[in-house]
Amino acid sequence: MVGPSENPELWAFLESLRCGELLSGTVTAIERFGVFVALDDGPDHPVFPGVGFITIPELSWRRFEAASDVVHAGQRVSCEFLQFDTWNAEARLSMRATQPDPFQAFADHTAVGQELQGQVTKLLRFGVFVQVADGIEGLVHLRELTWPPVEAPEDIFQVGDEVTVVVTEIDRERRRLSLSRRQVSPALQ
Template identity: 45%
Template sequence: MTDKPDQGMDPQEDFATLWESVAAEYDYVHPVRGDIRKGQILSVSRNEVLVDIGAKTDAVVSSRDLETMDPEELAELAPGKEINVYIVRADDREGSLIVSINLARAYEDWIRAQELLESGDIIHITVSGYNKGGLVGAFGSIQGFIPASQITSLRPRGRSEQDGSDLAELVGKELPVKVIEVNRRRRRLILSERAAQREWRAAQRERLLSELREGDVRTGTVSNLCDFGAFVDLGGIDGLVHISELAWEHVNHPRDVLEVGQEVSVEVLRVDQERQRIGLSLKRTQPDPWQSIATRYSAGQVIEGVVTHLAKFGAFVELEPGIEGLVHVSELAEGNVEDPAQIVSEGDRLTVLILEVDANQRRISLSLRQAPVPERESTGETEMAREES
């Protein structure tokens, strides 16, 4: 007796079902340790999280992995949420897949760090702590380290002063950094604020040199003081304020009127694109006392002043901050005076007669010998010198 074929089975449909089964088995990739898989959370309990990663068995996030997560991170774990997991063990004794959320995040962070090392992009991190060697800060789920030699936010200090207090002051601050070393095996992620600052300043330098115009008023920070002036950081490039442009009055040394780190407003005097130099003025952002000089001084007026410095041809006397007059050597005393130091000294307070006021030339001519004698104040040595003359 011949068997009749099953009337309910469509041969074509049966072949399609078989083909899908074979194809699915063929495309299936068994999870192995070190794989990063995307999955969907199935359930969340106190001790474990079950995740569907498309394997034949559900993956388990162990309680040990969960214990290292912050409360905020744990609160985000909910059924239906998609997450990446790292395959820790593909075949434990119970046939379960053991996975880690933290290791997946760390792995992704190491990949991102490597990409940043190759691209040279600048990122920002928040300093979370420090040790004697430098600063530490979180880069995703891994720890980055900034050696002290790569930190530009530290104040310049001598070796004897390096007690770690400067590093402590940077905790909580956000710093721009570049990745300069990635070693996943040794868990070394080295960052550099100096490299980021160097690149940022180079870009800013080019921008500022093209933007700055004579007469512009900019805000900057005093970066260095020297005998001939002060350097001001304009936010990427330093400009020089010559000592003669620090104040309207005479300045012996820049440290008498400024200090490193002080914020100041300066006027741009000149921009040398080729030599990348910028000349600045501090005093021109302040009222010019010579503009109203005619309202305060006139020829024939008797006034007091202080000797600021001596020259072979006479003595300069400050009448007010920013206003100096010259007592020519011939007007110091009666008779022939070879050296002004024979008559006056720096710091002497004198009563002088104004001979001429030239606001256009910024000159005031003074006389000591023609000033009323009873109002003169001088040191005993100065008085003796005048009597001898």
């Protein structure tokens, strides 16, 4: 697309960046596939509205519907440099890398077997998601909803229902929380 011979200044800048380096800039465009950032110390990009690019997953640790829920055009941002994307001649960036992971902090203070209060956020054919802390959701699999098992979560729950759940697994690496309604003490159900 944009090779080193067509734009030596851009390539020299991108090659000078190191993984983990903190960079700042301004959001120039929000697309469905990510966010373009004009970096403070970087040159202009000949094709894109910024030499920096943040993919959707790298915007935030928290779940969100659209990139515009996290950033807006003209916003100043601080990002960590991930890699030089030589195909697009851009700096791949991460905003979430500059923020503590709320899941890890939650896992530090939560144990398997612990009972938590939460709110049903999503009903799926295989179970329900329950938010148990700010930005922390876990899955109650269909087989862990009730005894005897039900065929459809919507037969028992609605989005917004307050429920008590038991932590059955905390997977730090995959950032997944497994929960159960069946294992809750009968007095709390």
